[in-house]
Amino acid sequence: MKKIIVIVLLSIIALGIFASLQQIPFGKSKSKVGKYYLQNSKEETGASNVVTSVVVGYRGFDTLGEITVLFLATIGLGAVLATFKKKENGQPEKASLILTTGCRFLFPLILLFGSYIFIFGHLSPGGGFQGGAVIASAFLLIYLGCRGKRVNKVGSSVLESLGGLVFIVLGLVGLTLGGHYYLSNFLPKGEYNTLFSAGIIPLIYIAIGLKVGSELSGIIDLMMEETR
Amino acid sequence: MSFLQDYIYYIGAFGLVFIGLFIMLTKHNLIKVIIGLSILETGVNLFLISVGYITNGTAPIFSKPGLDISTMVDPVPQALVLTAIVIGLAVLALALSLSIAAYKHFGTLDLRKIKEQRW
Numbered sequence: 227m228k229k230i231i232v233i234v235l236l237s238i239i240a241l242g243i244f245a246s247l248q249q250i251p252f253g254k255s256k257s258k259v260g261k262y263y264l265q266n267s268k269e270e271t272g273a274s275n276v277v278t279s280v281v282v283g284y285r286g287f288d289t290l291g292e293i294t295v296l297f298l299a300t301i302g303l304g305a306v307l308a309t310f311k312k313k314e315n316g317q318p319e320k321a322s323l324i325l326t327t328g329c330r331f332l333f334p335l336i337l338l339f340g341s342y343i344f345i346f347g348h349l350s351p352g353g354g355f356q357g358g359a360v361i362a363s364a365f366l367l368i369y370l371g372c373r374g375k376r377v378n379k380v381g382s383s384v385l386e387s388l389g390g391l392v393f394i395v396l397g398l399v400g401l402t403l404g405g406h407y408y409l410s411n412f413l414p415k416g417e418y419n420t421l422f423s424a425g426i427i428p429l430i431y432i433a434i435g436l437k438v439g440s441e442l443s444g445i446i447d448l449m450m451e452e453t454r
Numbered sequence: 455m456s457f458l459q460d461y462i463y464y465i466g467a468f469g470l471v472f473i474g475l476f477i478m479l480t481k482h483n484l485i486k487v488i489i490g491l492s493i494l495e496t497g498v499n500l501f502l503i504s505v506g507y508i509t510n511g512t513a514p515i516f517s518k519p520g521l522d523i524s525t526m527v528d529p530v531p532q533a534l535v536l537t538a539i540v541i542g543l544a545v546l547a548l549a550l551s552l553s554i555a556a557y558k559h560f561g562t563l564d565l566r567k568i569k570e571q572r573w
Contacts, residue, residue: 228480229480232476232479232480233476236472236475236476239472240468240472243468247461247464247468250464250505252460252461252463252464252504252507253460253507253508253509253511254508254509257528257530259530260506260528260529260530261523263529263530264514264523264526264529265523268516274515274516274517275514275515275516276514276515276516276526276529277514277515277529277532277533277536280529280530280532280533281533281536281537285533288537289537292537292540292541295540295541295544296540296541296543296544298544299544299545299547299548300544300547302548302551303547303548303551306548306551306552306554306555307551307554307555309555310555310558349515349517350515350517351513351515353536355536355539355540418516419516419517438540442543445547448551449547449550449551
């Protein structure tokens with residue numbers, strides 16, 4: 227009975243959406259803002275990846291809010307899970323030799339790949355959030371494969387605070403030195419399409435990558451603690 | 455039939471949205487409701503990306519000289535979806551931690567058996 231009501235309701239919503247979707251042509255022209263970004267991002271930000279120049283350059287303040295949301299979610303998760311008493315049930319079962327060796331071999335390679343993604347975020351697909359997620363997946367592999375190893379809490383929180391601090395300080399320095407707005411690009415743009423280009427954009431993406439990586443590893447640490 | 459060919463991405467995206475809504479409205483297990491939320495979010499992200507697509511377009515990256523901006527897709531929806539994915543991940547982690555807390559408090563994940571909730 228409940229399912230029939232739900233299906234009727236959803237089909238009414240679907241009819242409304244179907245009527246309005248016919249007004250949006252698929253595969254046609256871009257918005258004016260998108261055209262502006264594509265034409266001017268080369269001169270204004272110096273990053274060859276236009277999505278990066280939008281995320282960190284034109285809308286850098288939004289990105290600061292975004293990493294704040296992720297930070298709040300981590301704090302909330304820690305606060306919710308810390309209200310319960312942990313029960314100690316001894317040492318976890320050891321994994322087999324092949325699994326442990328494979329994890330130890332893959333761990334530095336995944337870290338290297340994650341750092342590559344966020345360092346080259348202004349030249350190729352990728353960026354701080356994606357690289358941070360790859361780094362957190364390396365820690366997830368360690369948690370699943372090599373039982374008993376933990377993330378260093380002090381190092382993780384130092385990296386996380388450092389990432390946020392670098393972002394805010396770079397924005398404030400840009401406010402005083404460069405232009406009249408927060409996060410203005412005060413460093414030289416450099417040669418186009420090389421690693422040392424685009425001013426502060428790679429620096430901010432490295433900071434975001436460290437912050438997101440350590441925050442997601444912290445989430446994994448808190449969640450895996452429950453299963454011990 | 456031409457409508458199907460032209461709008462297949464929109465239909466797929468809203469198909470995911472409706473599957474997610476259906477799961478959220480009919481299932482009683484808290485974990486399944488969260489899975490439905492995640493599917494709904496994927497559908498919304500796919501819809502936003504497909505609005506920015508242009509036919510035969512490339513990624514908006516000037517990786518080599520001579521790329522024309524008229525063949526590039528719109529970068530604004532991609533930047534917005536990048537934000538939306540991260541926020542969605544944060545929401546998912548927080549919802550899962552709350553359901554862990556609910557399981558430890560009530561001893562069940564079935565929404566019908568949690569007596570203290572009021573609609």
